[in-house]
Amino acid sequence: KSAKTKRDEIIKNIETEVITCTIPENEQICPRCGSKMKVVGKKYVREEVELIPAKLVVKKYYSNTYGCKKCEKKNMPVFLHGFVPAPVLPHSLASASTAAWVIYQKYVNAVPLYRQEKDWERLGYALSRTTMANWIIRCSEDYFSKFVARLKTEMLKEKILHCDETYVKVLKERNVSSESKQYMWVYRTGKHSDRQIVIYDYNKSRSGDVPKKYLGDYDGFVHTDGYAGYNKLTKVTHCNCWAHVRRKFHEAIIVDSEDSIAKTARDFCDKLFAIESELDKLTTEERFKERLTQEKPVFEAFWSWAEKVAPTVLPKTQLGKAFEYAFKRREYLGNYFKNGDCAISNNAAENA
Incomplete structure (x- = not known):
């Protein structure tokens, strides 16, 4: 695009005002013959965007009082008052x-x-x-x-949800000590939902009772990380996060960059994510079928390989902890195959 086309694109939604530049009437005299000159056309010069600063206006509301003269003569006065819009906040200057x-x-x-x-x-x-x-x-x-x-109410009608919690510090909160931790919980609809709803819920506790109380009788799919507190959600189908599994093996590589087992485990995770990215634009049903065809063999190959190599790894090492993390969540890590709108990770909640 030319520079002018780009400029027109940038300002196309802004109100336009035309400024016509003139010569003072007493100077509209021909320099050659002294005759009065007339406008014969106009030439484009330039354009600019002007900011009109905000200004404040005090609005005072009065209500007209209406009286009935006829009833007044009978000593039975009737009055009506003009309708006044309700304030945003009573007894406040807020509009x-x-x-x-x-x-x-x-x-x-x-x-x-x-x-x-x-x-x-x-x-x-x-x-x-x-x-x-x-x-x-x-x-x-x-x-x-x-x-x-x-x-x-609308969010709980969805079949797929994501949930996560994170520590947040609230300063000078009443009846809360400065040493205690508070948490912000997030609940949101799935990536493929037509209704993208994200709700934050502040709570002073990280107990699993918090999401249990919030979600009530919800019985759909819930994506979470590996935090054990979510196990109190007994009516839902749990979907754990492969991004967390991958992160554990990546941390093991950071500790020992030569560890081929950790690299192989991470490669399995990367393969699952690579396939998943290719299926992202498919329909729910197509994604469900293609996952079983393309991802399930990789998923099963990972566990078959992990069962063989994990016993050879020292349990207290970073790699041993990574395998322990994965095996503890093995059942939930495969639940995303049950619905085409489920996700391989809980990144939607983490990003929110």
């Missing part, structure tokens, strides 16, 4: 636009509240970070909690 902007800046653009505080100050509004935090909490409780509850 939909200001609350939305604070939330957007914090969670999409990663602008912390103390920096937003300065931006509002430059616009002439002394909006404290405490007030903004309260806005976010109130919006979460009053509006978003209902939305998330509906998302959860």
